[in-house]
Amino acid sequence: MSISENVAAVRANMDAAARAAGRDPREVLLLAATKMNDADRVREAVAAGVDACGENRVQELVQKQPLGAYVGKPLHFIGHLQTNKVNKVVGKVDLIQSVDRMELLEAVNKTALRLGIRQDILFEINIAAEPQKGGFSPEEALALAPRMGEYPGVRLCGLMAIPPISEKKGDNRKYFAKMRNLFVDIGGKKYDNVSMVCLSMGMSDDYEDAIAEGSTMIRVGTAIFGPRDYSKKQES
């Protein structure tokens, strides 16, 4: 299957999942998770009509952006971001989905203020409280959202989560439901610098469940590009 056929198939599944949940399919955006795919393949996905591209390695972003890989679509950063690489990402992407700790929030804010811009961000939430994973706890996010006025270099636009790899369909629905509740809780308040428009959850294996639970953006790699070859050397 070609990339464009894969995108069409994912779109069809997204539409069906949205309708089954009584939602308008236009409420859910499709982000292509482009890691380990070169600029040509990313361009193919863009041409096939994905809504956004997401990179999770600074190295790849810096390589592909000058080649015009993402032209015409918003670019998001979705991976772990080291504070010493913040200056390569802030102002270069439309949204940083993976703000997962105070130190990073502060670094992004500071860099954006220095550039005279406001960087859109999401909070990454460690929704299954997995010890090996980064991310704010729901309690931390609830406590931090009212204080976003203290960070005028950023705007909080929503939440992102990477729940555990699901063994079978349905496994992650409880986490997606918790995410939606948190999203609605914070979005129901009127906080400075907060505009809760994006709930980013759902990947190749579980996006239909995520859509059923209120996702507004799914991040899909494998189902668009095919399996990744991890035997090739990668740098972050």
Ligand SMILES: *Cc1c(COP(=O)(O)O)cnc(C)c1O
């Ligand atoms: C790779 C990646 C995805 C997509 O994963 P697939 O299972 O290949 O769809 C989504 N989100 C993030 C943060 C990723 O790194």
